[in-house]
Amino acid sequence: MRLVAAELVDSREILPGQWLQSFHAPALASGSRAGQFVHVRAGDWSGLILRRPFSFNTVDAATGIITIHFRTVGRGTDWFTRLRAGDTIDMLGPLGRPFEVDSRSRHLLLVAGGLGIAGVRMLADEAVRDGRQVVLLFGAANARDVYPSSLLPDEVEYVVATDDGSLGHHGFVTELVPAYEAWADQAFACGPGPMLRALATLAAGRRGRLGVARLGRKRGAGKVDPPGSPHARRKAFLQVSMEQNMGCAVGACLGCVVMSTGGTPQRVCREGPVFASEEIAWEAGW
Amino acid sequence: MKAKRRVVTSADRTTARSKRTPTVRRQKSAIVSGSPAATRAAPVTPPGSRRAGDGPGPGLGADASAVDLTVDLAPAHGGLRLANPILVASGTFGYGIEYGDVVDVARLGAICCKGTTLKPRIGNVPPRVTETPGGMLNSIGLQNPGVDAVVEKYAPLWQAWRTPVLVNVAGESIADYVEVVRRLDGVPGIAGIELNISCPNVGKGGIQFAIDADAAGAVTAAVRRATDLPLLVKLSPNVADVRPIARAIADAGADALTAVNTLSGIAVAVDRRRPLLGNVFGGVSGPAIKPIALRVVYEVCQVVDIPVVGIGGITSLDDVLDYLAVGAVAVQVGTAVFADPTLPARLVDELALAAAHAGHSSYRSFIGTALPRKPAAGSAKGVEYRP
Structure with a gap:
């Protein structure tokens, strides 16, 4: 800092x-x-x-x-x-703390809603630099607000959804996600609260839908990482970048909290802004 | 009653400048650090010289590093000696570690830590903060890990610091306050207590301690009995008349007063369908409240003999000098830390420089210059001529 x-x-x-x-x-x-x-x-x-x-x-x-x-x-x-x-x-x-990309992840799914592109844009650069494949799903209200593809690296596959159907998929960006969830090793999202909540629900049911058998022992499968640690976040399928009104941005004022599943408020500026989706208590009403 | 000395001695602290200007103004005696009873001579600030740092003053050659910035916030008991009168306000500086190496905490006069309660609290539903014109509105809801966690986790760190840390204590009943203070008493690293009495008194129908002179006095007295630590009590501006409350707190044995806490306010959400803050009500802070806070300090300083720490909207040296002029002996910087974390340390330098330029050997010469002159004591004989 x-x-x-x-x-x-x-x-x-x-x-x-x-x-x-x-x-x-x-x-x-x-x-x-x-x-x-x-x-x-x-x-x-x-x-x-x-x-x-x-x-x-x-x-x-x-x-x-x-x-x-x-x-x-x-x-x-x-x-x-x-x-x-x-x-x-x-x-x-x-x-704040950055997105945690597992070194074994080859396919990254980025999901951005509106200005949420600002939160995940840099991750596309990092992933391309590291030789990973990136799909960016972008949702906007209409074609006027669609982020120009000229500002993205050429290697990124860019899929657009608009609420009024004026460009790309007609509907929410979250409706595009099921087509990629089997392909993706990890997903990263930033955008409006309802979008993140819908994605978290999708991510929570992903393993059941895909029916992936957990054969053998994966590296690090035996030990439990404390929630919120970089390791635990790296293992999560979905990481979200959260937004909240902020005061000091260093963790002093406790203004920018979100409720965690553990029952303790987490500071967006210090423990976040990136969280694993299972860290957030989406239904807490916070 | 105040100790009213008629004889004004030319204290050795004053420099050549005060010798050139024989006019003297009596200062509040209780605020004199180290020698509470001594009455000092202080040069009258010429009218129009509000900005003490402007232009070459008579003491231009003076060395800012030689200016005495020390202040004692608890001259009556034990003593709470600070290296300088610039503190950081509770809730804006966390536990002193959050700003890392952006801020050198050793430069600060003292740190007031986040409000601490007996049990851990998760605080209010967000949104908790928003910007308002010239200020901000917050409603954190006293989120904190509880007094035991604070003692265990932070006190060892504070012990290693030269800068004193005052623990801001909040509670819902007198018993709560007393228990928290008892657990803080005697812990190395904790230099003092700042009581946040702007909390609802659950035992008395949720009325804030701070708006009732009896309740404010009772909680101060109870805490005073429970500890020998220097005790500051933070006044709320959300009252019709703060003076009886300040007097009650001073009489109950507080070492110093902090004025003021935030003003109650609300904001409306962008869609205009509900209040913005999760808790509806919040506290307004920042430059917007400075005139109000100044008024409270001005009033309080005239009715109590204990030191008063001014707080509310301090963003520059001029604000510091304003608070000193109306009688505060020290100031706390709060909301401005969010915008500029390095501001408090800079104010320390600027204050020393201002005192040096004005030819003062101590910043204390700035204190109380805008307070009304005290009327002379009434003559026992009934009639007295003063040529």
């Missing part, structure tokens, strides 16, 4: 109301992993008190450039869009 001054290099509105900004921040670009985030300070002239958390969208250690992708939802994000190249803003990061 470092406090760094990041210089804006490029700012583009890639979709209506959605922006992609590149910052020069070498200290963040090296050593950050997919799923982690930065906590960015908006100008305090406007009475904006809290920082804003953004997932790393892409990270280039060679050039020291990181990008963030966000939608303008209020005064804070609106302020960011008015930054000019050369402006410097204050970033705290990298924060």
